[in-house]
Structure formats: structure tokens, C-alpha cells
Amino acid sequence: MKEGQIRIPSGCAISGLIDKSGKRMSGEAVLRSISVMHDRSNGLGGGFAAYGIYPEYKDFYALHIFYDNSASKKSCEEFLEQHFDIINLSKIPTRKIKVITEEPLIWRYFVTPLPTKLGGSQLDEREFVAKCVFRVNTRIDGAYIFSSGKNMGVFKAVGYPEDIGRFYRLEEYEGYCFTAHGRYPTNTPGWWGGAHPFALLDYSVVHNGEISSYDANRRTIEMYGYKCTLQTDTEVITYIVDYLHRKKGLTFSETAAVIAAPFWQTIERMTPEKRETHEYLRNVFSAQLFTGPFSILVGFEGGLMALNDRLKLRSMVVGEKGDLVYIASEEAAIRIIEPNLSRVWSPMGGEPVIVRLNGDEV
């Protein structure tokens, strides 16, 4: 049975770090951090999102694709050629790891939309790319685009996160921001595409929890043209973040005020101006509220947002040292890579921690 045919609740571990100066570091650190939380995963899926790793191709969309076989690769590449200029393509480098098995074909393409196709579609560039990703993932059997942003990439598989990191040679990548996920699903889907992070364009989400509002959120986002094929929370969270931030133009803090909205009793205590904004957001985007426990890390071009559900039903700790900000499900996962933190705190439920590269606009 493949992910998407049934809905599988899962518990998890998440970890992430970002260097606000934009300095790039190797994937080693996040790998060590997530390994500490081994017991929070059960070897049924994990992965990483890395930002700033493709500076030489930063103007191109990096598509990471799983193929079941060479036939699916062929039809997918035909589709890509019809819609994109492919600047570069290669297998994603991996190393053999005993416990990582049943690997699909894993390819990477740096692409830019064909101007004629893009013009004809009357869509903006990012919407065009998103639409193409949906087309491949829903229409081309055996092909699955699991990463589609610029200057970033997702690496994921079935296994324990530390093994997956070594499999993808994560230590060889250098980026300014990394997130990681170890999964504890209550069932065995065993499909690589179902592992996390889940990503669309440059938005990537790792998530720990189970949102009780799932079907309300899913049915809403599907109305706006998204297709939830995996039936996972992470997928729906990613789409809603994409919808609110990219399509509706909300800021990340406004996005947080929608998905983990403050309680009415809190809103009533705000200044009239703030109150009006929050009332507005809760009214207009009531169907995009998430209830139930979650802690998420949303990676995006130039930053990282960490957010807990409004009751803080999942643990999440933030640590700081110089330009580096660390976020993880457990403090130990931060201490292992930076024992001398200048500040450690647990953000309140619904209170986003938004970290941006120095000099980036909010």
C-alpha cells in the first residue's frame, strides 16, 4: 500500500538550524542533531531540506525526482522537455548503505520554464512551475517530484534520518539553513515519496504532530486547485503555507496568525488596530486554522519559521548562539551540536519564531 491510499497518523522528531549571516555550513550538523532523537523515529521515513546548496544554479528550479523505473523517467523527461529548458541533469549522488533498500531512481534537474510555454500559460513563473509539479505527480505514473525550489533541495527516504543523511552524502552539501525530520508513522507505507520534508517550490515543511482539523483544511485547499495525494498533515500544511504566503501575499507572521490563530480571549486583549487585523484573518481564513498538536519548521528562501500549535501540545525548543539559530523537538538535539548556547527558550503555543538572513526584508 502506498502513502495516500490511507491516512496514517505519525509522531516524529524535527530539527533545524540557520545561519543568519548567510554563511554556508555542511549538512553534518543537522545530521548529528537529528540522530540524538533516534527514539522519536522508527526507521520508517526521514529526510532533510537544505537551503543555499546550489549557488551556481541559484536562478534555476532544482527538481528532485523519484522514478519507479526507466519508463516513468522517460515519460516524465518528455514532459519536462516540453515545458522547461533543462540546464543540467544528473543522478543525485548517493552512497550504498545496508539498511537503505528499495531505492527508486533519484534524479535532479536544473530547469527554467520555456518562455513560450510560460507566456502561453498566462501564469506567473512560480505558479507555472507549481502546476507542472502537480501535473507530474498526479498524472505520470511512477514519477514523483519531491523538491522544486530554487537554490534548495529536499533529500528523503525510508529509513532512520541518520542513515538517510549518509545515503545522500549530506555532509558534502553546504547551505545556510537545514531542516530534518525523523518519522514515527503508526503504519508502514514504505514509500519514499511519503517521507518528509514535504516541499513545493522553495517552501518545505517538517512537522511533528497530528492535526485534528486535517479534513477541513484538505477540503478547503483542494478547492483552490491543490491536490492532496498523500493524505498527510505535512502535505496539507505545505499547501496552506504556499497558498497564504505566495498566493494571498500574507507575511509569515500573518500566516502563523492564521494557522495557529490566537484565541479570541487573547485577541480581545489586543490594541484595537491589532485586534482588527486578527479578527480579519480569523474570519477570512477560518478554514486554514490547524487544531491539534503540531510543531513545524517551514523553510523558505532566505529564512526559517518555527511554529507550535496554539495549545503547545508538542515540544519545541529554540537556541541561539551568535548568528546561528537552532530549533528542535528536544533541547538535547541542539546541545549536541552547540553546547554553549547564549539563549535557550521554548516558544509559546502559536507564537512563531521567524528567522531571516540578515538584511532580508520581513
Next chain:
Amino acid sequence: MAVNFLYPDYEVSRNDDRCIACRVCERQCANEVHEFLADTNKMVSDDAKCVNCHRCVALCPTRALKIVKNNNTYKENANWSAKTMNELYRQASSGGVLLSSMGNPENYPVYFDKILLNASQVTNPSIDPLREPMETRVFLGAKPQNIERDEAGRIVNNLPPHLTLSMPMMFSAMSYGSISYNAHESLARAAEELGILYNTGEGGLHEDFYCYGKNTIVQVASGRFGVHPDYLNSGAAIEIKIGQGAKPGIGGHLPGEKIVGDISRTRMIPEGSDAISPAPHHDIYSIEDLRQLVFSLKEATNYQKPIIVKIAAVHNVAAIASGIARSGADIIAIDGFRGGTGAAPTRIRDHVGVPIELALAGVDKRLRDEGIRDNVSIVAGGSIRSSADIVKAIALGADCVYIATAALIALGCHLCRSCHTGKCNWGIATQVPDLVKRLNPEIGYKRLVNLLTAWQHEIKEMIGGMGINSIESLKGNRLMLRGVGLSEKELEILGIKYAGE
């Protein structure tokens, strides 16, 4: 003398050992069932006049009375039931259309009773409403298409007019005329206290009740009784009544005997004249016409009030709702075929329309498929009997529910289904001053507040159990529902899975 073919359905059973001949029942019964025989010092009753409203039963100080089903039977026949035969006798003697009131009592499936709710275990904690905030506030109205910002980058409040409710319930339309002044006052005061809305129905708004304006929906029905600019501007929203679940396809009829005093003034028609609302609005013969009426009402109220369009749940309800969602209306109210009425032809009440559960599921799905669910909110009515029905309706896709029969029961109604006679012994569906005063609005409004507060508590418990702490996250959340005893097709229409899946 003609033979009377009809034998009473119910029997008044009086325990003579208990009866103290206080004559309370005699005074309380507007149908004149009870009579005191001075010579024998005994009470007697005429079962044929009894409508089984339980007024005497409730007031008898010695509990000497009960009303029991008469066990007089015709020869048993699975095809020709006693009910069918009696109705036939009645029509054969009167030559008239059979009239009934309240909702369809026939044995059709109640889908709410075949849907079960979810609760959290292990993977997701349930939430205790006594310890954590549990939100039931809802907004009704269209959502803006785009976010607008001022020069400073702040979000501009471009919300179309909408309603804010403290809980997802409103009292649905019952006109002044079909129900009493005291019943209206109870509803209006309860709505105000609860932070919700009540609905004037098609009879206009009594001047005493203008003060409850922000908790009032004013209705515009095909008869346009009592409609004038002040009326339209007095409420928080305007409802165009196209149809009613109990009698889709036909209008209303309030007999001249009920058009007395204040009612005639409120309806703006002469005393004693029948108030007949035509079956269609004669200015709405198509969906474009509806759009014109929606916008004339918006124009008349300076685009300050949301417009509700209320329709009966009929076979094509999803397509009709889709048209309404594009008509400029802000809210669609769908009334299921079990919804109540003050009077309706029996055959129509019992045979026309579809269940609200199926209609609601179909409409919500259609509007989502067409990407226009944000254009409108959906209010579901037509026999919401409990907080569990509300939770199920919202999970199927409603934003809010309309409550009417349940509210009347809270006020004392015993569902005798005789509202059309105008002799309601509970002071609800009557204009007889002596009967009306039996309903004390001071007590009545508190009972309504109690009922809805209790339901709100129960809703919080149920959604908290699902791990949800805002009613908004239940809306359309059909994964929280499972069906039992339903066919594949029924599950498909409801958009839910079978229990165990």
C-alpha cells in the same frame, strides 16, 4: 344523520381515584375536551376533540390524567393503514386538502442517526473544555477575494457585511402571526442574551421588537407582508425566503381569523383578511431575477447587511445553491424536508423535498467543486434536534444551523401538530389572548438560553474529544464522521466512510 367514520386516535385516560374534580383541565383545554358534570360531581372527556397536546396532563395537580394511544383497530392491512383510511374518510366528508403542521412525522431515514462521531486516542490528545479555551464563534457571510493593504502595508478591512455569532446556531423563521407575541419576545430576548440571531419570518416586525435589531434577521417572502425601508434596515441581515422545507413549492396561508390587531398592523394588511403568500415570488422567475432582488435589497440597505437566501431542500438543490452562490447573496439557508411549519398541506409536507443531511452534503461538495464555497456561508435547518445533530451538520459542511421546532419544544410545545387550528394550549401557535398569556416570555427566554447554552457545552465536549478547539476546524471535516447502516451510495453522497474503515 350522517355516520361519523372517524374514531379518535387518542384516548384521555382519567384515574377517577386520583381526580379531585378541581376542573383545571377543563379551564386549560382550548379544545374543550374536559367537562364537569355537576350532578355526578365527576369529570368527563370527549376524546374526539383531543389533539394530544398534554397541557392538561402537565397541569393536573394529582397526575390523574394521561393520554394513551387508542387501541381501537381496523382490520389489519399493511397497505391500507388506519391513518390512510382516516385521511380518506376526512377528505370524503370535507372535499378539502388535508392540512397539517410541524415537521414531517413519517418514517423516513434520519441520516443524523446513522452517522457517528470520532474521538482522539493516543496519537492526538483530546482537549478538555473545562481547562482549555474551546471556541464556538462563527462568522457568516462571503469572504473577500483579495487581501488589500494600505500604504503602510497594513491589511485593509475589506470584509463584506457579515454576521458574528457566539455559537453556530440561530432561531429560524417563525412569523409573528403564526406564533404569538410572547413566543417572539422569548426568541428575541434569548437571541440577544446568547449573542445569536432570531428571524422574523414573513410577518413583518412588531414595533416593540425593533430594539433587538442587531440580533434580528428580517425576512422578505413572496407576500412581502410588513416589508418597508425601516423594517429592512432594522435587522442585522435580510433573508429572502424562496422556500420552506415543510412545503417546498407552495406559499403560505395565515387565515383571516389570525389577522387581528397588531398582527394586521405589522403585516400591513386589513384585519380579518387572509394573508396569502404566493408560491413563487412574482418578481423571481429565474436566477437572474433573484440577483436583482438581492441587489435591490442591498441597495435599500446601503450594502450594510448580508443577504440570506433560504431554499427548501429539493432534488436539484446543489445546482440551485450554486446559482444562488453566484447571485450576490452572502448566505444560503437550506431547509430540509423534516422542517416544521405552522400549516402545510399534508401531502406536500410528507412527500416533497429531501433530507437536510443529503442536501447539505451535496451543496457543500458542489460549491467546493466549483470553487465558490467562499462566496457564501451555509446554514442548515430542517429538524436539528440536538447538539449532536449540530456537530454532524457542521462536519458535513454547514457553517451554522437553524433551530425552530426544538426552540418551540423548549417553550412548552408538545408537538401535537395542531398549530394550524390556532388553539395552541401552550400559548405558542395562537393569537387568543388568554392562551398567549400562558407563555411567560420571562421564563420562556430563559428556557431558550438554557437549551442553547447546554448545547454549546455539549458541542465543546464533543469537539474537544476530537482534539479540536475551534468549531471552524470542524467545518466540512468529514473524516470526523463515519456511517452505520448506510449503502455505498448514501456514503458517497454524504462523503463519509463506513464505521470501521
